[in-house]
Amino acid sequence: MEYIKSVFDLIFPTKNLCYFCNEDELKIENYICRSCRNNIEIVNKEVFLDSSFISECYYTTIYDRFMKDIIRRYKFNDKSFLYKPLGEILLKTIYEKNLDKKVDLIAFVPSHRRKEAIRGYNQSELLAMFVSKELHIPLLKTLIKSNHTLDQHFLDKEDRKHNLKDVFKVKRKEDVEEKSILLIDDIITSGSTMEECAMELIKNEAKAIFALALTSSRKI
Incomplete structure (x- = not known):
């Protein structure tokens, strides 16, 4: 033993x-x-997206060499346990921006089942599960990715939009109707992923979408 x-x-x-x-x-x-x-440079900064579907969007830390390495290890080096410290980091933005008082559900950017099978986990789901448990706010699992797509980081801004078009689906509309939802991802680049997820949730009559990521490599 x-x-x-x-x-x-x-x-x-x-x-x-x-x-x-x-x-x-x-x-x-x-x-x-x-x-x-x-x-770790905590900034709790708002991202101003040109979006009709996201009410507020934030990221927690500066995307410097340290955070870039941590996220790479978390996503690609089988370090799934890093969701715990990274989840704690996300809570800093949630509390500062009072997001815990604004939402009814915690959601995450879904992975296609093929990619999840290869990696063994969805890094965004683990973060959302941690936040859900800490805040005692239910976790939403009805948002899915129905098609396998190219990795976003290989594409330019315009191709990112087309790559994700119509790939996210809500399985049960009644799960999101009239709900304010916090959508969690690991990193924001162009914002296309968050936008497509939010659009599908709003299309299924979600009340409002708030978005949050650990960091952002988005070019302003």
Whole structure:
């Protein structure tokens, strides 16, 4: 039994281990050591999208070298446990902007089942699940991605819009009717993904959509 526990501790961070750098420190705060916290620039900044479907859109941190590396590891290096410290980071914007008082449901940008099967998880869903649990606000799972598409980061702004056209669907309209929804993703670039998801939710008579991402690489 002790052997199994030792192996588990090697794979998954313990309570005194920083989830980002694996530094062993007694004063870990929200799964992050002091050094890594100092590398995260929290801005809680609003993104002004030209959108008829999103009421407010925010991101939490500056997209610098540190955050770029963290998100890359989270999405592509099988570090699914990073949803915990990243979820705590998202809560900073939620509380500062009072988003927890404005919404009835927490939603996430869905992945196509093929991509999710390859990666093993949807990084945005894990963040939304964490936020939902912490805020005691129900998690919405009725928004799906019906078609497999090219990865957005390979495309320019115009191609991003066409790539996602009509790929998001609401399975049960009654789940979103007259609801204010917080839509969560890991990163905002052009805003096309958030916009397409929000459009589908509003089309199914959601009351309002608020959007939130960890960071933004969007060119202003």
